[in-house]
Amino acid sequence: MLEKMFPMAVINAPPGLLKALILKEASRAPLSAVKLIERIGERTGGIWKPSPGSIYYLTNELESKGLLKKLKVEEERYPKYIITLKGKEELENMVRASKKDVLKILTILKLYAEITEDKHLMQDLDNICKNIMF
Numbered sequence: 001m002l003e004k005m006f007p008m009a010v011i012n013a014p015p016g017l018l019k020a021l022i023l024k025e026a027s028r029a030p031l032s033a034v035k036l037i038e039r040i041g042e043r044t045g046g047i048w049k050p051s052p053g054s055i056y057y058l059t060n061e062l063e064s065k066g067l068l069k070k071l072k073v074e075e076e077r078y079p080k081y082i083i084t085l086k087g088k089e090e091l092e093n094m095v096r097a098s099k100k101d102v103l104k105i106l107t108i109l110k111l112y113a114e115i116t117e118d119k120h121l122m123q124d125l126d127n128i129c130k131n132i133m134f
Contacts, residue, residue, distance in 0.1 A: 014101065018050055019058055020094040023067060023087055030071050032078035033059055062087065103132065 018040075025031055025039055033055045041049040059081050062068040067087035071080045083091065106129050113121040 013048070016094065016097075018054060019062065020091070020098065022055070022058055022062060022081075023083055023091040023094065026068055026081050026083040027088060027091060030080035030082040032076070032080050034078055036081075103129070106132075 021040055022036060025036055031039070033052065036055050036059075037049055037052065059068060059070075063070055063081070065086075066084055067090050068081045069084050071082060073080060106125060110122065110125045110129070113125050
């Protein structure tokens with residue numbers, strides 16, 4: 001649905017978000033770079049599909065740091081990536097940092113809601129902020 005509303009939208013993701021998403025997805029199951037792009041596209045309603053260059057660059061970087069392991073499957077066209085123990089530890093650190101980022105982003109959304117003067121939206125966002133427990 002979002003893809004129809006914003007067909008040419010470009011998302012400038014915060015630094016580190018794509019790395020965290022790659023590690024998160026690789027913690028669930030071994031995935032190829034192509035599948036990573038598809039998953040992120042699905043999770044954003046199609047408005048953000050990272051470029052293959054970004055994905056390959058980051059998977060190589062994460063592999064060189066020992067955070068991902070590349071699996072070559074004979075019948076598969078593309079290698080798959082799975083998170084390592086070191087990668088799980090790094091992901092846990094990223095999760096803690098992300099929780100703080102969520103509150104920052106919600107605060108910014110509240111400011112946008114104030115601009116729209118949509119009282120219901122402002123109240124909903126305020127309630128979300130009050131009810132978040134980390």
